[in-house]
Amino acid sequence: MKDIAGCDWVIEVVVERLDIKQKVFEQVEKYRKPGTLITSNTSGIPIHMMAEGRTEDFKKHFCGTHFFNPPRYLRLLEIIPTPYTDPEIVDFLMNYGDLYLGKTTVLCKDTPAFIANRIGVFGMMAIMNVKEKLQLSIDEIDALTGPIIGRPKSATFRTADVVGIDTLVKVAKGVADNCPNDEAREQFDIPAWLDKMVANNWLGDKTGQGFFKKTKGPGGEKEILTLNLDTMEYGARIKPKFATLEAAKPIDDLYSRLKMLVAGQDKAGEFYHLFHYGLFSYISHRIPEISDELYRVDDGMMAGFGWEIGAFESWDVLGVTKTTEAMKAAGFKVAPWIDEMLAAGNKSFYRIEGGKKYCYDPASKTYKMLPGGEAFIVMSNYTDKQIWKNGSCRLYDLGDDVLGLQWFTKMGSIGGEVLAGMQTAIDKAEKNYKG
Numbered sequence: 001m002k003d004i005a006g007c008d009w010v011i012e013v014v015v016e017r018l019d020i021k022q023k024v025f026e027q028v029e030k031y032r033k034p035g036t037l038i039t040s041n042t043s044g045i046p047i048h049m050m051a052e053g054r055t056e057d058f059k060k061h062f063c064g065t066h067f068f069n070p071p072r073y074l075r076l077l078e079i080i081p082t083p084y085t086d087p088e089i090v091d092f093l094m095n096y097g098d099l100y101l102g103k104t105t106v107l108c109k110d111t112p113a114f115i116a117n118r119i120g121v122f123g124m125m126a127i128m129n130v131k132e133k134l135q136l137s138i139d140e141i142d143a144l145t146g147p148i149i150g151r152p153k154s155a156t157f158r159t160a161d162v163v164g165i166d167t168l169v170k171v172a173k174g175v176a177d178n179c180p181n182d183e184a185r186e187q188f189d190i191p192a193w194l195d196k197m198v199a200n201n202w203l204g205d206k207t208g209q210g211f212f213k214k215t216k217g218p219g220g221e222k223e224i225l226t227l228n229l230d231t232m233e234y235g236a237r238i239k240p241k242f243a244t245l246e247a248a249k250p251i252d253d254l255y256s257r258l259k260m261l262v263a264g265q266d267k268a269g270e271f272y273h274l275f276h277y278g279l280f281s282y283i284s285h286r287i288p289e290i291s292d293e294l295y296r297v298d299d300g301m302m303a304g305f306g307w308e309i310g311a312f313e314s315w316d317v318l319g320v321t322k323t324t325e326a327m328k329a330a331g332f333k334v335a336p337w338i339d340e341m342l343a344a345g346n347k348s349f350y351r352i353e354g355g356k357k358y359c360y361d362p363a364s365k366t367y368k369m370l371p372g373g374e375a376f377i378v379m380s381n382y383t384d385k386q387i388w389k390n391g392s393c394r395l396y397d398l399g400d401d402v403l404g405l406q407w408f409t410k411m412g413s414i415g416g417e418v419l420a421g422m423q424t425a426i427d428k429a430e431k432n433y434k435g
Helices: 002-006 020-031 057-062 087-099 114-136 138-144 156-165 167-178 194-201 243-248 254-262 267-285 294-305 311-317 320-329 338-342 381-385 416-432
Strands: 011-014 037-040 062-067 078-080 105-109 212-216 222-228 233-236 350-353 356-361 366-370 386-389 392-395 402-408
Touching: 002 020, 011 020, 020 037, 037 087, 057 062, 062 087, 078 087, 078 294, 087 105, 105 254, 105 294, 114 167, 114 267, 114 294, 138 156, 138 267, 156 167, 156 212, 167 194, 167 294, 194 254, 222 243, 243 254, 243 267, 254 267, 254 311, 267 311, 267 320, 294 311, 294 356, 311 320, 311 350, 350 381, 381 386, 381 402, 386 416, 392 416, 402 416
Parallel strands: 011 037, 037 062, 078 105
Antiparallel strands: 062 078, 212 222, 222 233, 350 356, 356 366, 386 392, 392 402
16 A cells, blocks of 8 residues: 555545445555545445545545446546545546547546446346337347447347346446436336346356356357246247348448337337337436536447447437427326427437537537537538548538548448549549648
């Protein structure tokens, strides 16, 4: 512990127990020099509780910095100040995390599970409940909730195996216990089969089996078996067949694909209705409880859970007015500020004007520019200024007589269409533009 006297920033990552953390901070306080940053990587314990009993200098320099695991791959860093944290420290960490650590830094309120885990774990538990309602299998759910809707390949149940089923249960129970006023609290109730998995020590990858189990086939080849939650036995994986999925697979554009999936008339379409309506209802009620700004919720889910598109942005894609009406007809409630927003003629959460992206702010009932808008030119904000395209590229007029070329190939690879795009961009620039 004495070695921390020479450090500028001390991060605590010990076991998730308040009493142990407080003992550690007692030691830290003996050795840290005044002015040193001290933060906790807790994913669930209220940050202000850990600061109790500490000196004023400690409290001023203390807050939560929740790095998503594994930090090497996941971009999210949640910054959670306490009422005692010096605002300058918060500004420093938001900037340092973004600029020097390359993270998506998201400012959170000190509420249970912060932003990403609160929404992410709700999403996973809600999907498990819809699974029961529609009698879908684990393989079917993972086919419906993976890359097809812009989510990681690990989808829902595979993600639970990677995270650890005991961890998932712990966070869900933490929300249920600490959020008595959460209108969807019953979604966090642990199903009997999930309790049984924890009792059996089937905790996912760390114990060798969870919702999936790796074995060797008769010829020694690797085989992955799936758990049947009705029989609690493992069996061969069955490839799901849904007409809606087959129709949507060839569509490259995620926005168009989402619309098609939600319009599906089979069981997959029914799943997407219930799944999106539940999610949209939940996020609407979390403003301003977990965040004053909508975009922070979307940033948290994209950077922490690997979503390609945020939840509020998905709602925009499906049409806020139309979807809200359908939600109400299906018995899902939205927070009052959504009705106020629509009544005032504001039909979307995000809007783009003059190459800048704005987000609706429920507190002021106006649209505010997203941070970083002044510092960067974001090509995708110029879709209304597109002057040419082919299968891989888009060419935009960025103003000031300057063109911008963007291509969308896998891993940014350069093939014939991209080379043709570059040549076209140069030709057009030389004829009619300055650059």
